[in-house]
Amino acid sequence: MRMLINVPETVVADALRGMAAAHPELTVDVENRVVVRRDAPVAGKVALVSGGGSGHEPLHGGFVGPGMLSAACPGEVFTSPVPDQMVRAAAAVDSGSGVLFIVKNYTGDVLNFDMAAELAEDEGIRVAKVLVNDDVAVTDSLYTAGRRGTGATLFVEKIAGAAAEEGAPLDRVEALARQVNEKSRSFGVALSACTTPAKGTPTFELPPGELELGIGIHGEPGRERRPMMTSGEIAEVAVQAILDDITPRNPVLLLVNGMGATPLLELYGFNAEVQRVLAERGVPVARVLVGNYVTSLDMAGASVTLCEADEELLRLWDAPVSTPGLRWGM
Amino acid sequence: MRMLINVPETVVADALRGMAAAHPELTVDVENRVVVRRDAPVAGKVALVSGGGSGHEPLHGGFVGPGMLSAACPGEVFTSPVPDQMVRAAAAVDSGSGVLFIVKNYTGDVLNFDMAAELAEDEGIRVAKVLVNDDVAVTDSLYTAGRRGTGATLFVEKIAGAAAEEGAPLDRVEALARQVNEKSRSFGVALSACTTPAKGTPTFELPPGELELGIGIHGEPGRERRPMMTSGEIAEVAVQAILDDITPRNPVLLLVNGMGATPLLELYGFNAEVQRVLAERGVPVARVLVGNYVTSLDMAGASVTLCEADEELLRLWDAPVSTPGLRWGM
Structure with a gap:
């Protein structure tokens, strides 16, 4: 094994420290594993939160910023983030206009974002969810029931992010995200x-x-x-x-x-x-x-x-x- | 060998076709292997031309555009482009304000850019040259007398490109490029x-x-x-x-x-x-x-x-x- 790492156990934390050191325009909470655009929450704007296993960079942390994601939650490599990260991200970016969770269709991500949505709603945050499942190659797989979410995630995050930036309300941002995934x-x-x-x-x-x-x-x-x-x-x-x-x-x-x-x-x-x-x-x-x-x-x-x-x-x-x-x- | 290619002989030409298809803001001459910003020549602006062997992408073709290079000449993989490409590039981008050749220090590149400078000057184009040799690892190498040109090329192209975009004259753009390399x-x-x-x-x-x-x-x-x-x-x-x-x-x-x-x-x-x-x-x-x-x-x-x-x-x-x-x- 030849990797540019310290030890396998700290790969994600090390990468987040490096993101923080490279991108002053982001707020990177290394301990809690949440990447947030620095100016969040943006008044009157719907927030977009995504996340998933690490190892797919720049997805998702590299897509945080004006016109795209409000926050991202990186899990361990190829492993779903936990609900606590997602709730923390939602709380950090919600301006009162609601939060859209963008979820790639993998069993762990779906379960954890579902749980996070419930927890966030308990805290008074309005949450909508969109599932990304664009991969035509297989129906069920090792990690999914139904199609996997892959490249379309970028289209969903960019287009829904642009709508949110323009001030579209949560139901409109959600509908657009769903439309992009379907197309x-x-x-x-x-x-x-x-x-x-x-x-x-x-x-x-x-x-x-x-x-x-x-x-x-x-x-x-x-x-x-x-x-x-x-x-x-x-x-x-x-x-x-x-x-x-x-x-x-x-x-x-x-x-x-x-x-x-x-x-x-x-x-x-x-x-x-x-x-x-x-x-x-x-x-x-x-x-x-x-x-x-x-x-x-x-x-x-x-x-x-x-x-x-x-x-x-x-x-x-x-x-x-x-x-x-x-x-x-x- | 598992590569995403057709045949080795057409790798560079295929990549240039793909660049042309991806970047309408560039003019890609696939046959003559020159990548030029679409609005060139820009009146009153010093032009920057670089190039080198392919296989280092996005360097150099991916750095063509406003604020950076005016044109790039890709050679075969890890092989210097030929003087004809460089002269063609210089002629395509020169507005009469002169052209700066940015040359990584490899024997083939140095010889060919030298020859191209002479040929371009014969055509009435004012040419200045800057050599990039930032690699401290070795002095002489397989392909160089003296230090190799590597990452600093990006700094030289970006900073000299910004100066040219602001309207700095050729001697000033050249001096800045040289300064960036020295630093x-x-x-x-x-x-x-x-x-x-x-x-x-x-x-x-x-x-x-x-x-x-x-x-x-x-x-x-x-x-x-x-x-x-x-x-x-x-x-x-x-x-x-x-x-x-x-x-x-x-x-x-x-x-x-x-x-x-x-x-x-x-x-x-x-x-x-x-x-x-x-x-x-x-x-x-x-x-x-x-x-x-x-x-x-x-x-x-x-x-x-x-x-x-x-x-x-x-x-x-x-x-x-x-x-x-x-x-x-x-």
């Missing part, structure tokens, strides 16, 4: 396994010369293994898997996401192939984002997420955002 | 080798349980191999190597840079340790950047770059920038 689909592929600090060995064994199609973001199994394919062939499979599930009638937002260890040089090349396939299938692309946004530690591979965007979603996507991981227009 | 030092460490598409096997063998200190950005040898160290110990070595070479009298800009395959979770933890060591050594940190900026394909590891910044450099660092790889304030 989004993802498919991922792994060229290598990832290694968690606690385990120290790869989460699965990929025989030489093979890749895994339909992978999740925790090294959990995908749809099938195949002999190595070209970037163009992988793009065909990923886009087709998505288009088997939805038929976009509007131009799409496209996320070509790296799983962590795949060089940007390769991601750009993959983007060229994904956009070629989309053009061949008659799907116009309105906006594109290429990079490492929803990662799986040191896994090599990539995922494709499409979100069908009407004029309103497109406008909210383009709205200014200022976070460590996503920033434009301010 | 910058870097030290890198590899936890794994990288694999080039053409070779298909790791560029070197790192025995299990060892790391390499003082690595360059092409997998060329560093100072020494040692049994695996903690993040804190690595931070001590890296910072000490830099402070053996300069004694900052002003607060520093700090770049904690990932080599490509090291998760952001680990980079943030490493940043915490680097800043701890700097605090212990009495070096105040004015600004911090943590992420994958000057990479080495899929190498695991990180580098530390410090740049001693007076008020003027700090002001230019903070100035707005809008590129795929670095963006704030606009």
Whole structure:
């Protein structure tokens, strides 16, 4: 095991200390594991709280800031945060206008955010929840009943965050978040396994010369293994898997996401192939984002997420955002 | 070899097609391998051109845009671009105010940018050059006479780019670029080798349980191999190597840079340790950047770059920038 860490037990705490030291615009509570935008609570604004296991950075802590999340709760690596973190985050960011919990569909996250919602409501905080479950690769998995939440989380957090920043009320922000999730689909592929600090060995064994199609973001199994394919062939499979599930009638937002260890040089090349396939299938692309946004530690591979965007979603996507991981227009 | 590519021969061309498809704000000439900001030439503005081997993305193409580079010339992976690319780039961006070539100190790059400068001057373009050689790890190396150019390139391109954007004349932009390089030092460490598409096997063998200190950005040898160290110990070595070479009298800009395959979770933890060591050594940190900026394909590891910044450099660092790889304030 060769990792740039001290000991596995302090990886998350060390990373939070490092985030605090890098981003004075965030308030990082290392002990309680909550990342909050410094100006929270913002008067009259609905707050957005998300969170999940660590190891997917910049998701979620790197998406905290004006125009996106109000707070994030990082759990241990690939492990749900606990309700106490979520309640603490909600209390820190609620201005009285309510809080939207954005929850990726994994059993632990769902249970803990449910419990946190109850506890927060007991404290007088209005809470709405949206579940993100965009991954078309598998229905049930190691960690989920139903589809997994992956790349669409970024679209949900950005677009709902923009609406909240404009002053939309809680029911509207919730409805938009739900709409973005419903209009989004993802498919991922792994060229290598990832290694968690606690385990120290790869989460699965990929025989030489093979890749895994339909992978999740925790090294959990995908749809099938195949002999190595070209970037163009992988793009065909990923886009087709998505288009088997939805038929976009509007131009799409496209996320070509790296799983962590795949060089940007390769991601750009993959983007060229994904956009070629989309053009061949008659799907116009309105906006594109290429990079490492929803990662799986040191896994090599990539995922494709499409979100069908009407004029309103497109406008909210383009709205200014200022976070460590996503920033434009301010 | 498991890479997200079509064939090794088209990796750079595929990536440029993908950049073009992702960034409508750039003009990407795939055939001639030049990336140019769309509004170039900008009247009355000094232009900045850089380039080098591919495989270090987002450097350099990802740093093209308002406030930073005017154009970039990507070579083959880990191979210098050719003079024709540089002349073409200079001609595309020169407004008559002159062009600054920013050259990392590798033999091929130096020779080719020298030749390009002569050719451009024959075409009536005023050219100045600055050499970046910030890596304290080794003096001569596989690819260099003298120190290698690494992380400081980002500081040079950002700060000189800001000065050019404000309308500074060529001699002033050149002097600032030179000053930033002189005030910058870097030290890198590899936890794994990288694999080039053409070779298909790791560029070197790192025995299990060892790391390499003082690595360059092409997998060329560093100072020494040692049994695996903690993040804190690595931070001590890296910072000490830099402070053996300069004694900052002003607060520093700090770049904690990932080599490509090291998760952001680990980079943030490493940043915490680097800043701890700097605090212990009495070096105040004015600004911090943590992420994958000057990479080495899929190498695991990180580098530390410090740049001693007076008020003027700090002001230019903070100035707005809008590129795929670095963006704030606009």
